[in-house]
Amino acid sequence: LFRSTMFSCFTLELRIHSKVKHENIVRMHDVVEEGDVMYLIFELLEGGDIFDFIISNGRLEEKDAKRLFKQLCTGLKHCHDQHIIHHDVKLENCMLKKDRNGRETLKLVDFGLACVSPPGQKLQTFSGTAAYCAAEILAGTFFKFFLKQFPVLIVFFFFPLGREYDGRLIDAYSAGVFLYICLTGAYPFSQDLEVQHEEQADMRYLAALPFPDSVSKEARDLVLQLLHPTPEKRTTIEEALVHPFLVQQTTPRNGAEKDSNRCSDDDDVSGDEPQEMQMDETFRFDEEEWNASNEELADVSWEDQLTNDCKSF
Numbered sequence: 001l002f003r004s005t006m007f008s009c010f011t012l013e014l015r016i017h018s019k020v021k022h023e024n025i026v027r028m029h030d031v032v033e034e035g036d037v038m039y040l041i042f043e044l045l046e047g048g049d050i051f052d053f054i055i056s057n058g059r060l061e062e063k064d065a066k067r068l069f070k071q072l073c074t075g076l077k078h079c080h081d082q083h084i085i086h087h088d089v090k091l092e093n094c095m096l097k098k099d100r101n102g103r104e105t106l107k108l109v110d111f112g113l114a115c116v117s118p119p120g121q122k123l124q125t126f127s128g129t130a131a132y133c134a135a136e137i138l139a140g141t142f143f144k145f146f147l148k149q150f151p152v153l154i155v156f157f158f159f160p161l162g163r164e165y166d167g168r169l170i171d172a173y174s175a176g177v178f179l180y181i182c183l184t185g186a187y188p189f190s191q192d193l194e195v196q197h198e199e200q201a202d203m204r205y206l207a208a209l210p211f212p213d214s215v216s217k218e219a220r221d222l223v224l225q226l227l228h229p230t231p232e233k234r235t236t237i238e239e240a241l242v243h244p245f246l247v248q249q250t251t252p253r254n255g256a257e258k259d260s261n262r263c264s265d266d267d268d269v270s271g272d273e274p275q276e277m278q279m280d281e282t283f284r285f286d287e288e289e290w291n292a293s294n295e296e297l298a299d300v301s302w303e304d305q306l307t308n309d310c311k312s313f
Contacts, residue, residue: 009112010038012114012115012116013111013112013114014028014031014040016084016111016114016116017111019082019084020078020079020082020084020111022074022075022078023105024071024072024074024075024078024105024106024107024108025075025078025079025107025108025109026042026043026045026095026107026108026109027042027043028040028041028042029041029042029043042109043097043107044097045095045096045097045107045109046097046098047095047096047097047098047104048095048096049091049092049093049094049095049096050068050091050092050094050095050096050106050182051090051091051092053096054091054181054182054185058185059181059182059183059184059185059212060182060183062183062214062215062216062219064182065179065182065183065219066219066245066246068094068104068106068182069175069178069179069182069246070241070246071105071106072089072094072106072108072175072178073175073237073240073241073246074241075106075107075108076089076108076171076172076175076237077237077238077241079108079114079171080168080171080237080238083116083117083118083119084111084114084115084116084117085114085115085116085117085123085167085168085170085171086108086111086113086114086171087113087114087115087127087128087167087170087171088110088112088113088114088127088128088129088132088174089108089132089171089174089175089178090129090131090132090174090177090178091178091181091182093108093109093110094106094107094108094109094178095107095109113127113128115127115167117167117168122164122165122166123164123165123166123167123170124163124164124165128170128174130193130196131177131187131189131191131193131196132173132174132177132178133170133173133174134165134169134170134173134174134200134229134231134234135197135200135201135229136163136165136170136231137165137170138193138196138197138200139163139197165231166231168236168237169231169234169236171237172226172234172235172236172237172240173226173227173234175226175237175240176222176223176225176226176227177227179219179222179223179226180209180223180227183211183212183215183219183223184210184211184212184215188209188223188227200227200229201229203229206224206227206229207224209223209224216245218243218244218245218248219245221243221244221245222235222240222243222245222246225239225240225243226240
């Protein structure tokens with residue numbers, strides 16, 4: 001049974017790779033079968049993964065995080081347009097390809113947990129990396145039982161959780177965790193998964209997530225929208241691509257505003273013309289709901305919180 005299930009998953013992965021052809025998704029060149037062994041030949045990604053890059057170099061500058069995050073979102077949008085849910089978006093599955101000029105391009109890899117989900121269809125199985133999972137997955141009764149018996153960070157189920165969820169919003173949530181780590185160099189939640197689930201549902205905790213002072217208000221806003229604990233209120237990947245953080249000049253928190261009529265090469269994150277958009281129409285979160293002015297939560301500096309053993313790499 002296990003062998004048959006794994007073969008079915010492998011076959012599905014091959015089918016998915018035949019459907020996704022995008023500059024921000026790793027390209028599968030060939031499949032070679034030798035006896036009982038099958039080899040998948042992918043393009044060479046000599047830049048390594050973003051997790052290792054942050055471990056070695058620390059958090060990214062916002063302009064670099066913006067560029068890579070937009071590439072991740074365009075790759076995910078291509079998947080969602082093909083009704084494909086990646087199901088395991090994380091830094092380790094985002095690798096870098098260097099061109100002859102040394103410029104790096106993000107490539108989404110590892111579709112081993114991906115599935116096909118037509119619009120309107122809800123999913124019930126758990127698959128992915130728990131540290132990047134949305135609250136609606138971690139809330140599953142069986143999942144909580146499993147955690148107590150096997151407290152691991154990476155788990156994979158083939159059977160139902162007992163509740164339905166939208167796979168596209170699961171990918172969006174994981175992308176929010178990805179963006180937060182790129183901007184801060186730390187996970188947004190505790191690595192104790194029971195505590196993580198409590199933090200994910202706590203609006204006061206989310207509103208007080210620590211950011212470096214240099215991170216713009218647009219970046220903070222997009223992170224909060226992607227990490228919203230209510231799926232119906234969460235920003236989708238398609239909506240994220242038209243958020244001011246990705247389409248407009250951002251305003252640094254230190255007040256050093258850039259000339260809105262200028263756009264340097266470093267600010268170009270897509271190669272497309274910026275879309276005209278009113279900021280007030282896109283900032284959709286409730287200011288009272290996300291109010292981060294609570295003194296009890298704000299009296300700890302972001303540096304202290306990032307060095308907490310539960311949040312740091």
